[in-house]
Amino acid sequence: MKENPDTELVIPTNQSAIELMTASTEQPSQNPHKPKPPVQPGNVPSPAQEKMLGAPALSQPNSVKKSAGRRKKSIPAGLWTKCSECGSVIFNKDLIDNLNVCPKCDYHFIIGAQERLRQVLDEKSFTEIARSLKSKDPLGFHGVKSYLDKLSQDQKKTGLEEACLVGHGTLNSVKVALGVTDSRFIMGSMGSVVGEKITRLIEYAIEKKLPLIIVSGSGGGARMYEGALSLMQMAKTSAALARLDRAGLPFISVLTNPTMGGVMASFAALGDVIIAEPKALIGFAGPRVIEQTIRQKLPKDFQTSEFLLEHGLIDMVVERQDLKSLLARLLKYLS
Numbered sequence: 001m002k003e004n005p006d007t008e009l010v011i012p013t014n015q016s017a018i019e020l021m022t023a024s025t026e027q028p029s030q031n032p033h034k035p036k037p038p039v040q041p042g043n044v045p046s047p048a049q050e051k052m053l054g055a056p057a058l059s060q061p062n063s064v065k066k067s068a069g070r071r072k073k074s075i076p077a078g079l080w081t082k083c084s085e086c087g088s089v090i091f092n093k094d095l096i097d098n099l100n101v102c103p104k105c106d107y108h109f110i111i112g113a114q115e116r117l118r119q120v121l122d123e124k125s126f127t128e129i130a131r132s133l134k135s136k137d138p139l140g141f142h143g144v145k146s147y148l149d150k151l152s153q154d155q156k157k158t159g160l161e162e163a164c165l166v167g168h169g170t171l172n173s174v175k176v177a178l179g180v181t182d183s184r185f186i187m188g189s190m191g192s193v194v195g196e197k198i199t200r201l202i203e204y205a206i207e208k209k210l211p212l213i214i215v216s217g218s219g220g221g222a223r224m225y226e227g228a229l230s231l232m233q234m235a236k237t238s239a240a241l242a243r244l245d246r247a248g249l250p251f252i253s254v255l256t257n258p259t260m261g262g263v264m265a266s267f268a269a270l271g272d273v274i275i276a277e278p279k280a281l282i283g284f285a286g287p288r289v290i291e292q293t294i295r296q297k298l299p300k301d302f303q304t305s306e307f308l309l310e311h312g313l314i315d316m317v318v319e320r321q322d323l324k325s326l327l328a329r330l331l332k333y334l335s
């Protein structure tokens with residue numbers, strides 16, 4: 001798929017304005033040609049996961065088809081987004097004003113790390129730390145693409161150096177240490193750099209005596225491109241959180257769609273308070289892997305925020321628009 005095409009569609013003359021919307025830009029998380037990491041629990045999105053991973057981009061509506069003898073229109077890309085949950089077509093500006101939540105069905109679209117920081121922290125208060133860390137390719141990994149090519153592709157796509165941003169800022173004027181993982185960057189998976197950044201963030205919180213918030217969006221779990229080095233990050237981040245706990249500092253973990261695999265099995269599940277966005281996919285192995293292993297049909301809402309709340313794994317499910325005020329309240333209680 002080409003990047004940012006001004007898609008030329010052939011529109012029937014009696015087409016309504018809404019159908020003149022564009023088929024949009026690249027849809028990274030749904031690109032069928034996207035190379036997938038090797039098969040590991042939590043590392044391969046199931047069809048259900050892929051549905052939930054629907055990024056805020058557009059698919060071409062069935063009613064807009066190319067055919068001969070019809071009027072041609074050139075339509076600017078990226079004006080509308082189709083909700084992958086309810087199918088509504090939403091004007092992008094309205095979607096952004098609504099914090100990338102579908103106004104019709106409340107579907108929470110995936111958002112990037114930079115956007116999350118804007119939503120959660122006070123304006124322009126974020127200062128990044130551990131910025132200079134860069135991933136290497138310790139295994140010389142080659143799949144459909146080499147690891148280094150994949151890194152460089154996702155760096156261009158997201159504007160990030162790695163799958164997380166860590167630093168400090170203020171939330172309703174309270175200073176916090178905050179990290180965000182970004183599922184658009186190699187599924188938000190944790191390699192050596194993400195693990196090290198999270199660990200340095202925790203150590204920064206301990207040194208400065210700050211409360212810690214980590215917002216996870218990591219469908220990829222531990223990054224298999226780095227093999228055992230990725231798995232070691234689970235122990236490293238968990239050990240750092242144990243030190244934070246001994247220092248008497250609070251850790252609020254926010255889980256977003258999707259949080260899976262080695263990330264969920266380490267720092268994301270270790271919050272003093274664990275919050276999740278509605279209908280987020282949260283778990284260790286993907287539902288397809290579990291079904292194949294236990295040979296039983298899983299409940300319909302298995303591995304969703306609501307299911308995990310009911311079963312006691314998380315503390316609350318919170319709408320995106322209420323997240324900042326809730327975090328502010330929690331910080332007050334916990335400090």
Ligand SMILES: [Zn+2]
Pocket residue numbers: 083084085086087088102103104105106107
């Ligand atoms: Zn919707």
